[in-house]
Each structure stands twice: as C-alpha cells, then as structure tokens.
Amino acid sequence: KKNIGVLASGRGSNLQSIMDACAAGRIPARVAVVISNNKDAYALERARQAGIAAVAVNTGDYPDKAEYEKYIVDILKEHNVHLVCLAGYMRLVGKTLLEAFPGRVMNIHPALLPAFPGLHGQEQAWRYGVKYSGCTVHFVDEGMDTGPIILQAVVPVHDDDTADTLAARILEQEHRIYPEAINLYCTGKLVVEGRKVRILK
Numbered sequence: 073k074k075n076i077g078v079l080a081s082g083r084g085s086n087l088q089s090i091m092d093a094c095a096a097g098r099i100p101a102r103v104a105v106v107i108s109n110n111k112d113a114y115a116l117e118r119a120r121q122a123g124i125a126a127v128a129v130n131t132g133d134y135p136d137k138a139e140y141e142k143y144i145v146d147i148l149k150e151h152n153v154h155l156v157c158l159a160g161y162m163r164l165v166g167k168t169l170l171e172a173f174p175g176r177v178m179n180i181h182p183a184l185l186p187a188f189p190g191l192h193g194q195e196q197a198w199r200y201g202v203k204y205s206g207c208t209v210h211f212v213d214e215g216m217d218t219g220p221i222i223l224q225a226v227v228p229v230h231d232d233d234t235a236d237t238l239a240a241r242i243l244e245q246e247h248r249i250y251p252e253a254i255n256l257y258c259t260g261k262l263v264v265e266g267r268k269v270r271i272l273k
C-alpha cells in the first residue's frame with residue numbers, strides 16, 4: 073500500500089472522497105497525513121476524525137515559499153508519502169515541493185482545463201456562459217493548472233443554474249474522478265509521455 077499525503081485549504085470534501093475510497097479498498101493506498109495552510113480548515117477535522125495525522129502549517133512563520141515548502145516536504149517524508157494530492161489547496165506549488173516529489177503531485181481543478189484555470193473555475197465558466205464545464209485531474213507542474221491531464225469529466229450547464237448549482241454538479245464528478253485517477257496511479261496504470269498521460273488497460 074502506498075502512502076498518500078493530502079494538502080487541503082478548506083472544507084475537504086475531496087479529501088473525504090479519497091479517504092473513503094482508500095477505506096473501502098477502491099484505492100490500494102492510505103492517506104497518511106493531511107496538511108493545511110489554514111488551521112481552521114474542516115479538512116483537518118475530517119482527518120482527525122478518521123484517525124489520520126493532521127498538520128496545520130502557518131505560511132506566515134516562514135521567510136519565503138521555499139522554506140515553507142521545505143517544512144511541508146519534511147512532514148511528507150516523515151510519513152513516507154509517495155504521492156501528494158492537492159485537494160482544494162489554494163496555493164501555487166513551487167519548485168521545492170515539486171523537486172522533492174517529481175511526477176508525484178496531483179491536483180483536481182473544477183473546470184475543463186485549459187479553460188478557466190486559477191481560482192473559482194466553476195464561477196468563471198458560469199459567467200462566461202459555456203454550455204458544458206466539468207473537472208480535471210492533472211499532474212502538477214510549476215504553472216497554474218497546466219500539468220499533464222489524467223482524467224476529465226464533463227457536466228452540462230443548465231439555463232437556470234447559478235454558480236453554486238453548477239459547482240455542486242461539478243463537485244459530484246470531482247468525488248468520482250479524483251479517487252479513480254489516484255487508483256490508476258497507485259496501480260501503475262498511468263504512463264506520462266510529455267504532455268500526454270496514457271492509461272494502460
């Protein structure tokens with residue numbers, strides 16, 4: 073079983089879907105540690121309730137991003153983490169973390185990348201007036217939501233949607249495809265060739 077480290081800033085519903093999939097044996101891995109840049113994140117509470125190590129890291133205590141990330145890397149290594157999953161982690165990941173886990177950092181984004189990267193992808197899509205949006209699981213590189221795409225799910229946008237109803241429809245798909253992508257990774261089914269991620273049968 074591989075150890076997963078999850079970085080989350082908020083309510084942690086994607087974290088929950090990952091923990092649930094691990095507990096149910098749908099992913100041959102365990103969430104070993106959850107780290108948040110927000111001590112009040114409900115994600116930390118979810119981890120504690122599941123008996124998983126929960127660590128709050130205050131970015132303000134570090135002189136720069138490299139030092140802050142060095143500390144996060146230390147925690148991840150202490151827990152023998154193999155794969156790092158960003159789940160509503162609202163900070164851009166830098167070199168220090170990426171170089172410590174090359175090709176081993178994943179993210180979920182609530183839009184069909186490369187459309188609507190950055191914050192509030194659901195609302196950006198809704199405001200733009202697209203007829204379909206969705207979510208994307210991708211490997212993380214130094215750009216903003218630019219790494220190789222692993223899985224995507226499409227959802228329709230309805231005329232009577234608000235940004236919130238659209239976000240809820242997208243979130244259901246996030247909870248489905250993030251555990252699926254992690255399972256594919258953990259079972260050795262993902263082959264990265266440049267920008268392309270091939271899924272082995």
Ligand code: GAR
Pocket residue numbers: 080081082083084085086087159160161162180181182190191192193243246
């Ligand atoms: C999710 O919709 C996730 O896709 C998004 O934040 C939400 C976190 O919800 N992530 C980003 O926007 C990343 N820039 P959760 O805390 O309930 O998993």
